[in-house]
Amino acid sequence: MSTDERFSGSFADRFEDGPLGVDNAVINGPVTDFATDFDHTDPMWVADPFPILDDLRDRCPVAHTDRYGGAWLPTRHEDVSAIAYDTERFTSRSVLMNNNRPPLDMAPAGIAPPISSDPPFHQEARRVLLPAFAPRAVAKLEPGTAEYCDSLLDQLEGRSIVDAAVDYAQHIPVRVIADMLGFPQADAELHRQFVHDILESVNDPMEERFQKIQGVIMYLWGQIEDHAESPRDDLTSFLIDAELAGAPLDPIHIAGTMALLLLAGIDTTWSAIGSSIWHLASHPADRERLVAEPDLLPTAMEEFLRAYAPVTMARLVREDMDWNGCPMKAEDWVLLSFPSANRDPEAFDRADEVIIDRQVNRHAAFGLGIHRCVGSNLARMELRVALERWLARYPVFSLSDPDAVRWSGGQVRGPRTLPISVPL
Amino acid sequence: MRVSIDVDRCQGHGRCYALAPGVFDSDDLGNGVELNGGIVPPEFEVAARLAVANCPENAIALDEGT
Numbered sequence: 001m002s003t004d005e006r007f008s009g010s011f012a013d014r015f016e017d018g019p020l021g022v023d024n025a026v027i028n029g030p031v032t033d034f035a036t037d038f039d040h041t042d043p044m045w046v047a048d049p050f051p052i053l054d055d056l057r058d059r060c061p062v063a064h065t066d067r068y069g070g071a072w073l074p075t076r077h078e079d080v081s082a083i084a085y086d087t088e089r090f091t092s093r094s095v096l097m098n099n100n101r102p103p104l105d106m107a108p109a110g111i112a113p114p115i116s117s118d119p120p121f122h123q124e125a126r127r128v129l130l131p132a133f134a135p136r137a138v139a140k141l142e143p144g145t146a147e148y149c150d151s152l153l154d155q156l157e158g159r160s161i162v163d164a165a166v167d168y169a170q171h172i173p174v175r176v177i178a179d180m181l182g183f184p185q186a187d188a189e190l191h192r193q194f195v196h197d198i199l200e201s202v203n204d205p206m207e208e209r210f211q212k213i214q215g216v217i218m219y220l221w222g223q224i225e226d227h228a229e230s231p232r233d234d235l236t237s238f239l240i241d242a243e244l245a246g247a248p249l250d251p252i253h254i255a256g257t258m259a260l261l262l263l264a265g266i267d268t269t270w271s272a273i274g275s276s277i278w279h280l281a282s283h284p285a286d287r288e289r290l291v292a293e294p295d296l297l298p299t300a301m302e303e304f305l306r307a308y309a310p311v312t313m314a315r316l317v318r319e320d321m322d323w324n325g326c327p328m329k330a331e332d333w334v335l336l337s338f339p340s341a342n343r344d345p346e347a348f349d350r351a352d353e354v355i356i357d358r359q360v361n362r363h364a365a366f367g368l369g370i371h372r373c374v375g376s377n378l379a380r381m382e383l384r385v386a387l388e389r390w391l392a393r394y395p396v397f398s399l400s401d402p403d404a405v406r407w408s409g410g411q412v413r414g415p416r417t418l419p420i421s422v423p424l
Numbered sequence: 425m426r427v428s429i430d431v432d433r434c435q436g437h438g439r440c441y442a443l444a445p446g447v448f449d450s451d452d453l454g455n456g457v458e459l460n461g462g463i464v465p466p467e468f469e470v471a472a473r474l475a476v477a478n479c480p481e482n483a484i485a486l487d488e489g490t
Contacts, residue, residue, distance in 0.1 A: 127453065130436070130452075130453040130454055131452050131453060133454065134450060134451075134452060134453060134454040135438060135441070135450045135454060136450070136452075298442070302478075359474065359477075360474075360477045360478060361478055362477070362478055362479065362480050362482075363480065364480055366437060366480075368435075368480060368481065369435060369481075370435065372435035372436060372437055372480075376436075376437060376438065377438055377454060380438075
C-alpha cells in the first residue's frame with residue numbers, strides 16, 4: 001500500500017476536461033513546393049529528404065509552411081545552431097510539431113521535462129537525469145546489451161533474408177530502456193506502438209491523437225503506481241524518490257519524464273542502427289573496410305550519425321519577430337533539422353559524401369546547446385555494440401530488395417523495413 | 425600544450441573524453457573535465473587536437489605554447 005499521497009486518486013481525473021491547448025486545422029494533401037508548403041510527412045520527403053533539404057539550402061534557405069498552423073524550416077547549420085542556442089526567443093514548450101500547441105501555462109516544465117523545459121527550470125530537471133546517463137552508468141549496461149544483440153542474431157540462424165529493422169534494430173533500444181525504467185519486457189510491442197502513436201502520427205486528427213496520448217499516460221501511470229507500492233532499483237523508482245529544489249517531483253513531471261525516456265530512447269537509436277546497416281548494405285567498400293578495420297567503427301559511427309542524423313527537433317516562436325528576414329509569428333513552429341545542418345557544405349567538407357574515416361566531425365546529431373540529447377552516451381553505446389555484433393555475425397551482407405526499404409516519417413527518420421540478404 | 429574546457433559551453437556530448445581519454449575525463453554528469461590541470465603530455469597532443477576539432481559546442485580552447 002502506497003503512503004505517498006502524490007499518487008492517490010485516479011490520474012484520469014486530471015484529464016477530465018479533454019484535449020488541452022490550441023488545435024489548428026489539419027492540412028493534408030500533396031506538397032506543391034517544399035519552400036512554401038513543406039510537410040515532413042510527405043511521401044517524397046519520407047523516402048529521401050536530403051535532396052529536398054539540399055535544394056532548400058541552396059535557394060531558400062528558410063522554408064515555410066501553413067501546415068501545422070504555421071511553421072519554419074531553417075536548413076543551414078548556422079541558422080539551426082543559432083536557434084538551438086536562442087532559448088529566449090524560441091521555447092521548447094513543445095518539441096514535436098503537430099496540430100496542437102500545448103497550453104502556455106505548461107511552461108516552464110512542459111509536457112515531458114527536461115526536453116520540453118526552458119531555462120532556468122530546465123537545468124534542474126536535467127540535472128536529475130544526467131548521472132543515470134553518464135558514461136560510467138552506461139558502461140555497466142554494455143555486456144547485457146551485447147548479449148541481447150547476440151540472442152537476436154541467434155534467432156535469425158538459418159535465414160538467408162532478414163529484416164535488419166524489424167528483426168534486429170527495433171528490439172535493442174526497447175529492451176535497454178525498458179530495463180532501465182523497470183517496465184515488463186513483455187510490453188515491448190506496446191512500447192513500439194506508443195512510438196508510432198505519438199511520434200509518427202503527428203498529422204492525424206487531434207481527437208485520435210489525444211486518445212493515443214491518453215493511452216500512453218495511463219500506461220505510465222500504472223507503472224508509477226506499481227513502483228510506488230513496490231520500489232525497485234530502476235529509473236522509475238529513482239524518479240519517484242528524486243527531488244528538485246528540495247521537493248519531490250510532481251507526478252505529472254514524473255510521468256512526462258518517463259514518457260520522454262521511453263519514447264525518445266526507442267525509435268531514435270533504432271533509426272541510427274538501421275540507417276547504419278542500410279548504408280553498409282548498400283556500400284560494399286565501406287562494409288569491407290569496417291570488417292577489416294574494426295577499430296574504425298567509433299569513427300565510422302560518428303559519420304553515420306552525421307549523414308543520417310535520425311532526429312529533428314522543434315521549437316515554438318515566443319513572440320512575433322523578424323528573424324533574419326522571416327516574419328515569424330508567436331506560436332509558429334520551427335523545425336530544427338539537425339540532419340540538414342549536418343549536410344551543410346558551409347560546415348562540413350564534402351558534406352554530401354559519407355566518409356567513414358572522417359576525422360573532424362563536429363556534427364549536431366544529438367543537438368546543440370542546453371538540450372543536448374540526455375541519452376547520447378547510451379545511444380552511442382547501443383549503436384556501437386549493435387553494429388559490432390551484427391558485423392561479427394554477418395561480415396558479408398547486402399540489400400535484398402532496395403525498393404522494399406521503407407523509412408519512417410516525421411521528426412525521427414530511420415528504416416522501418418530493411419530486408420537484407422545474408423549468407424546461409 | 426594546454427587545453428581548457430569552457431564549462432558554460434560544454435553540454436556533455438562526451439566527444440573529448442572519447443577521443444582523448446588521456447587528456448579528458450567525464451564528471452558524474454557526463455560533462456568533460458581536463459586531466460592533469462589541462463597540461464597535455466606530448467604523446468597525447470594529436471588526440472587532444474582531434475578532441476578540440478570534434479567538440480560540437482566549440483567549448484575547448486587549445487594553447488600550443490605551454
